[in-house]
Amino acid sequence: MTASPENGANLLEVRDLQGGYGDVQVLWGIGLDVRAGEIVAIVGSNGAGKSTFLRMLSGVLPRRAGTVFLEGESMEGMGPDVVVAKGISHVPEGRGLFAAMSVEENLLMGGYARNMTDDELGGELDRVYGFFPRLAERKNQLAGSMSGGEQQMCAIGRGLMARPKLLLIDELSLGLAPRLVEELCGFVKQINEEGVTIMLVEQDVLTAFELASRAYVFESGRVAMSGPTGELLENPEVKKAYLGI
Amino acid sequence: MSEAVLEGRGITKRFGGLTAVSAVDFTLRKGEILGLIGPNGAGKTTLLNCITGFDSPDEGEVLLQGERIETLKPHAITRKGIARTFQIVQPFPSLTVLDNVTMGALFGAHKKGQEVARAREAAKDKLEMVGLIEKADHLASELTLAERKRLELAKSLATEPEILLLDEVNAGLNPAEIQVAISLIQKIREGGVTILVIEHLMKVIMGLSDRVIVLHHGEKIAEGPPREVTSDERVIKAYLGDKYAAMMDKMS
Numbered sequence: 001m002t003a004s005p006e007n008g009a010n011l012l013e014v015r016d017l018q019g020g021y022g023d024v025q026v027l028w029g030i031g032l033d034v035r036a037g038e039i040v041a042i043v044g045s046n047g048a049g050k051s052t053f054l055r056m057l058s059g060v061l062p063r064r065a066g067t068v069f070l071e072g073e074s075m076e077g078m079g080p081d082v083v084v085a086k087g088i089s090h091v092p093e094g095r096g097l098f099a100a101m102s103v104e105e106n107l108l109m110g111g112y113a114r115n116m117t118d119d120e121l122g123g124e125l126d127r128v129y130g131f132f133p134r135l136a137e138r139k140n141q142l143a144g145s146m147s148g149g150e151q152q153m154c155a156i157g158r159g160l161m162a163r164p165k166l167l168l169i170d171e172l173s174l175g176l177a178p179r180l181v182e183e184l185c186g187f188v189k190q191i192n193e194e195g196v197t198i199m200l201v202e203q204d205v206l207t208a209f210e211l212a213s214r215a216y217v218f219e220s221g222r223v224a225m226s227g228p229t230g231e232l233l234e235n236p237e238v239k240k241a242y243l244g245i
Numbered sequence: 246m247s248e249a250v251l252e253g254r255g256i257t258k259r260f261g262g263l264t265a266v267s268a269v270d271f272t273l274r275k276g277e278i279l280g281l282i283g284p285n286g287a288g289k290t291t292l293l294n295c296i297t298g299f300d301s302p303d304e305g306e307v308l309l310q311g312e313r314i315e316t317l318k319p320h321a322i323t324r325k326g327i328a329r330t331f332q333i334v335q336p337f338p339s340l341t342v343l344d345n346v347t348m349g350a351l352f353g354a355h356k357k358g359q360e361v362a363r364a365r366e367a368a369k370d371k372l373e374m375v376g377l378i379e380k381a382d383h384l385a386s387e388l389t390l391a392e393r394k395r396l397e398l399a400k401s402l403a404t405e406p407e408i409l410l411l412d413e414v415n416a417g418l419n420p421a422e423i424q425v426a427i428s429l430i431q432k433i434r435e436g437g438v439t440i441l442v443i444e445h446l447m448k449v450i451m452g453l454s455d456r457v458i459v460l461h462h463g464e465k466i467a468e469g470p471p472r473e474v475t476s477d478e479r480v481i482k483a484y485l486g487d488k489y490a491a492m493m494d495k496m497s
Binding site for chain 1: 282283387389390391413416419420421422423445447483485489
């Protein structure tokens with residue numbers, strides 16, 4: 001593994017980030033910080049810009065204005081391949097696996113941008129199989145033939161193959177049985193304890209708040225609220241707008 | 246107890262060596278909401294496919310008001326008044342949201358030969374219902390995943406079904422949005438539509454279902470009122486997990 005920045009130091013700093021699709025502006029100046037070692041959640045209504053934000057962090061969508069710093073280094077102009085190599089992996093909404101490739105081939109694709117030797121790739125595979133023994137059992141199975149929970153494990157595993165400092169996960173619980181959500185949360189905690197900082201976009205606000213220590217609430221492309229998840233849970237506005245209580 | 250509108254008897258579907266659905270019986274009674282839950286890969290969507298003609302069952306019968314329909318094609322089944330949504334959403338990406346729903350209205354059960362202008366009006370009503378009217382002129386490809394799920398619902402409603410089968414139509418909604426979705430589905434039921442709902446969001450299942458069926462490895466392992474089913478040991482082990490079961494206990 002690459003050396004992790006010291007816990008508590010700012011790993012990611014985002015200032016006034018703006019962007020969108022075509023004529024439609026989605027993000028109107030997002031500012032946030034992620035400290036090394038944390039799990040941070042982003043919650044908000046559909047269309048608030050959460051997935052767009054992740055896409056702009058990972059360089060899949062161009063950033064129109066604003067700055068992103070990873071360990072103090074500006075990420076201006078960096079495309080997705082460079083972003084991965086710098087240490088940010090993106091697990092997209094709906095997993096985005098290569099359905100007609102085997103589990104192991106999917107994982108290997110995740111290590112591609114890092115220019116690793118075969119030995120290094122093998123080491124990363126072992127590490128991912130350590131987190132997800134079920135992927136090791138199914139390494140020759142086609143990714144598209146696995147159940148939703150296993151596919152999500154494979155998508156996270158593929159993200160980990162690039163040895164990220166920061167792992168972005170879009171909709172961990174989407175379409176998964178309650179028991180599997182519980183299991184995947186356990187994996188995410190374990191991955192975090194091994195030193196990977198995690199940013200989670202999640203519609204299941206309770207699950208997100210339980211996993212994360214801090215959260216940002218997005219509304220119409222802006223940060224409407226932020227703070228420790230314990231405090232946000234007690235906030236009447238959050239309760240009403242996002243928990244339906 | 247009201248009459249059965251849709252019945253499955255011994256439905257079995259195999260894919261090669263895998264039995265995806267194994268001798269499943271079910272009854273959908275007029276006006277009820279029936280929940281269908283089970284682990285990923287349990288056979289829920291395959292059962293739906295067998296009802297709607299996307300898969301033909303290897304064994305068993307599907308009866309719509311007593312008439313066998315398991316050999317009919319999907320379009321014929323739609324015109325008999327059964328509509329469905331797709332878990333993997335199926336919009337026409339390069340058509341507008343309104344045109345997507347207009348297609349449903351033109352195609353549906355009682356609308357044969359209907360003019361486009363009227364179909365379009367009907368489609369607008371459905372978009373209003375599901376909260377997508379402001380996106381009517383957007384291309385379907387521009388919608389977020391959750392909006393595409395709303396579009397699925399509007400498309401299926403536009404066929405004016407008597408029976409509506411919903412396959413994870415609420416995935417990707419946050420808890421507050423789920424509340425809105427629950428009232429919408431209740432409103433659809435009050436309009437006289439009988440509903441079968443597949444969902445992993447237990448809040449939806451518990452909030453809506455009159456009865457729940459649980460599938461596991463293609464077999465029906467439980468059936469009954471929601472609270473009874475969620476306290477069933479086999480259901481907890483196969484599907485809910487201990488944490489959720491404990492949460493349910495605390496709430497009761």
